[in-house]
Amino acid sequence: MASKLLHRVPWLLHRVGAVSAPLKYPRTLSPTLAAFASLRLLSDVAPRPLPVAATGNSPPASTSPAPQFSGSSEKFEHNAKSSSVRSSLKDPELAKFSAIADTWWDSEGPFKPLHLMNPTRLAFIRSTLCRHFGKDPSSARPFEGMKIVDVGCGGGILSEPLARMGASVTGVDAVDKNIKIARIHADLDPVTSTIEYCCTTAEKLVEEQRKFDAVISLEVIEHVADPAEFCKSLSALTIPEGALVISTINRSMRAYATAIVAAEYLLHWLPKGTHQWSSFLIPEELVLILQRSSICVKEMAGFVHNPLTGRWSLSDDISVNFIAFGTKKGQ
Ligand SMILES: C[S@@+](CC[C@H](N)C(=O)[O-])C[C@H]1O[C@@H](n2cnc3c(N)ncnc32)[C@H](O)[C@@H]1O
Numbered sequence: 001m002a003s004k005l006l007h008r009v010p011w012l013l014h015r016v017g018a019v020s021a022p023l024k025y026p027r028t029l030s031p032t033l034a035a036f037a038s039l040r041l042l043s044d045v046a047p048r049p050l051p052v053a054a055t056g057n058s059p060p061a062s063t064s065p066a067p068q069f070s071g072s073s074e075k076f077e078h079n080a081k082s083s084s085v086r087s088s089l090k091d092p093e094l095a096k097f098s099a100i101a102d103t104w105w106d107s108e109g110p111f112k113p114l115h116l117m118n119p120t121r122l123a124f125i126r127s128t129l130c131r132h133f134g135k136d137p138s139s140a141r142p143f144e145g146m147k148i149v150d151v152g153c154g155g156g157i158l159s160e161p162l163a164r165m166g167a168s169v170t171g172v173d174a175v176d177k178n179i180k181i182a183r184i185h186a187d188l189d190p191v192t193s194t195i196e197y198c199c200t201t202a203e204k205l206v207e208e209q210r211k212f213d214a215v216i217s218l219e220v221i222e223h224v225a226d227p228a229e230f231c232k233s234l235s236a237l238t239i240p241e242g243a244l245v246i247s248t249i250n251r252s253m254r255a256y257a258t259a260i261v262a263a264e265y266l267l268h269w270l271p272k273g274t275h276q277w278s279s280f281l282i283p284e285e286l287v288l289i290l291q292r293s294s295i296c297v298k299e300m301a302g303f304v305h306n307p308l309t310g311r312w313s314l315s316d317d318i319s320v321n322f323i324a325f326g327t328k329k330g331q
């Protein structure tokens, strides 16, 4: 009984609104928000929270305690640091993912929430990309002929279904162990064995002048060194009129209560220290930094979890997990 109640904590916090009022968004951006995106209101939206007055959200008394990852002192060799572009790499973040790399395909392990969210994320990607590229969303392989890069692909849990939907997929991740796991798993099936996996970064791909019809980066931006620079790299990888899909966690009080306190400390869905509240972006910041990178955000949706069914679904409530679809300006 007690454990059943405990599992409903995030849902209760969410429903009761005990922590903060929900931020509601229309799926398609309103003219007001689109106009906001073109304003130069923030001098620097790099990984620093805005003043409380600007966000309407109060920061928690303290950010989450120190990460509890066995591999957190690991040193990462990455040649991306020699690049003229600022590196997106943050070693402590990479160490966290390296420490749990062998659990990527354990649907009951630390990546269980991502496995559970996958069908919903894919539904958003399928509908937005098909609409933008004039593809048939009811087709078994709607992305046939499209080149898609999955930046921060981890063990490939998103790359593989994208390949099954017909895309020519490149998956890149800064953690070598992730790429090795992704390669082994993809090779189990001839369809996914076509995926190109590479241990590298978005900025390195830009240096190599790689271009893609669609760039996808889910749950990565909150782990990079400089979100604005990262978005510039993602944009540079996108062809003119191409598409970008990005997801992350809102820097709201509700996200602190559910995505950190409940998910990491009460329910142990994620290892403690997985997320730093101050590294989250509010949707307006993401829209703004993408706008500055020549990406116009056209659609946004939230993901909400139903503890009774264990399922995630798309929602207008973007107060915790949200996903955005944008298009690159033509030349
Ligand atoms: C939460 S996981 C998300 C994995 C995958 N995108 C998904 O949603 O299923 C974040 C991933 O980003 C990778 N990562 C973190 N910083 C990165 C960077 N600067 N460049 C490339 N990958 C990065 C991590 O190694 C990790 O695999």
Ligand SMILES: [Mg+2]
Residues within 6 Å of the ligand: 219, 220, 222, 223, 275
């Ligand atoms: Mg994350």
